[in-house]
Amino acid sequence: MSAPDTTVISKATARPGPFDWYRNINQQERRTFWSCKIGYGLDGMDTQMLSFVVPTLIAMWGITTGQAGLIHTSTLIASAIGGWVAGILSDRIGRVRTLQLTVLWFAFFTFLCGFAQSYEQLLIARTLMGFGFGGEWTAGAVLIGEVIRAQDRGKAVGMVQSGWALGWGLTAILYALLFSIMPPEDAWRALFILGIVPAIFVIFVRRLVKDPEIYREAKAKEAPSNPSKFYEIFAPGMLFTTIRASLLTTGALGGYYAITSWLPTFLKNERGLSVLGTGGYLAMVIVGSYVGYVISAYLTDILGRKKNFILFAVGSFTIVLLYTQMPVSNGVMLWLGFPLGFFASGIFSGMGAFLTELFPTRIRGSGQGFCYNIGRALAALFPLLIGLLSQTVPLSVGIGAFAAVSYGVVILAALSLPETRGKQLDAQ
Structure with missing residues (x-):
């Protein structure tokens, strides 16, 4: 009797590595x-x-x-x-x-x-x-x-x-x-x-990268007399998706701008912390952001798009509460820079894939471009509104209120949208 092929067994039973997806493309x-x-x-x-x-x-x-x-x-x-x-x-x-x-x-x-x-x-x-x-x-x-x-x-x-x-x-x-x-x-x-x-x-890019095959197939099927039109994202069959996706991006970006625009001012002027202006604090936030992006990238495929958005929305709001309600020292603030970057930035990792999967190929760019950027335009008003609100209430209240509303909108929008993890795209 011949010995079993251990190579085949080991390959069959080996657990997939975190970078197997890259090796397989x-x-x-x-x-x-x-x-x-x-x-x-x-x-x-x-x-x-x-x-x-x-x-x-x-x-x-x-x-x-x-x-x-x-x-x-x-x-x-x-x-x-x-x-x-x-x-x-x-x-x-x-x-x-x-x-x-x-x-x-x-x-x-x-x-x-x-x-x-x-x-x-x-x-x-x-x-x-x-x-x-x-x-x-x-x-x-x-x-x-x-x-x-x-x-x-x-x-x-x-x-x-x-x-x-x-x-x-x-x-x-x-x-x-x-x-x-x-x-x-x-x-x-x-x-x-x-x-x-x-x-x-x-x-x-010009020499080495080509348009995706699915896009080229969609363009080949497109009748010259009926090219894709951007306003199709507002058609009856797509309008509700466009609105909900826009609310999702508005919430995520609004929360991000509320945190990054006013937290440093609050902590420096009202808490008297000096670490915010140091390279060490900035480095901690940047490293936390990168790790957040990467971890979230994997979690969005493991947990699903919706659960991942909810997880990072809850984490982001929790960080805001810690910053605005807890008495913290310069040392603690330095280390809190990591989870701040982790949650506030990581929430965006799943955004591109989710928006890609929500729209058909012929209007995908129009849908993705509108939803993300109408969210950016609306969220750009949040720092101004927080500043106006802070004229009558403490700045910490304004930051907390807008962050709560923003991440609450993320959670509600995520719950209302369909789960798209693993969705196969087609040339339509």
Whole structure:
């Protein structure tokens, strides 16, 4: 009697590893994965530059915090418009071509920010940059969502999303490096000028990445006399899905903006904590964000889209309560930066896959672009509303109230939407 084939037995009984999904995808899928991840990282790098240079601009140009806030708000509003437009374009001219255009757009206008001679010039250049950075998310999310097979879509799209934290970290490193070797009046310009680097990345995308097969099949079936129209997402059969998905994104983004916009001010001015301005605290938040993206990417395939949203919504609100209601020291605050980044950022890992699965291929870009970016536009109002509310109640109450409402909306929207984990996409 021959000995049993232990190799076959070990393969049959071996538990799947966390990166087996990546080893099982083909070369084109890997190229698409890395192009979207790197693109999103570069998007994050260029977008986060402004927050690092604002103190220098306030000191040099004498701009007010209100004027600085206007740059942030105008960028977000422009990004919402750009994201919607990019979604429509991705249905018309292709996912890859739209990705190329949006990367070139935000890289060029980030570069121009480095040559601004006045507040008004910077405001215009930065607002136009926002149009491109919002569009890049939409194009990249649709592209990677259509390429990866159903059982691994959440992991792949979430891992792409984690590129944002890497880009944020890269900006922090470049900022520290440039401001240590150059005077501030030159360093902030050099930082923005480096924002042109993503344009080089487009060459790689153009040569190596193709539109998903499912998209090409859908375009082949599309009658020339009846092209896809963006307003189909408001048709009777899709309207309710569009509304609920928009509420989901509004809640997630609104909670994120409520936390990131006002918590530092509350903790510094009302609690007197100094750790918030340190590199250690920022590093803790960035690391927590990256880990949150990655863990959430896996959980969205393990638990399902809906349960994962609910888990991270509850976690995010819990962190807000800890920050605003518990007496904490600088040391405790430093370590709380990790769960803050983990939950507030991780909730977005499942967003791209979920929106991909909610809309048919012919209008997927339009649906995904609208829902995510109408959420961004509405959520951009939350920091303003919290500021107005804080004129009559303590800031901690405003932050807590808006966070509670935001994450409550996430939970209700998630419960009302269908579970799409493992959904097979078709060329319709």
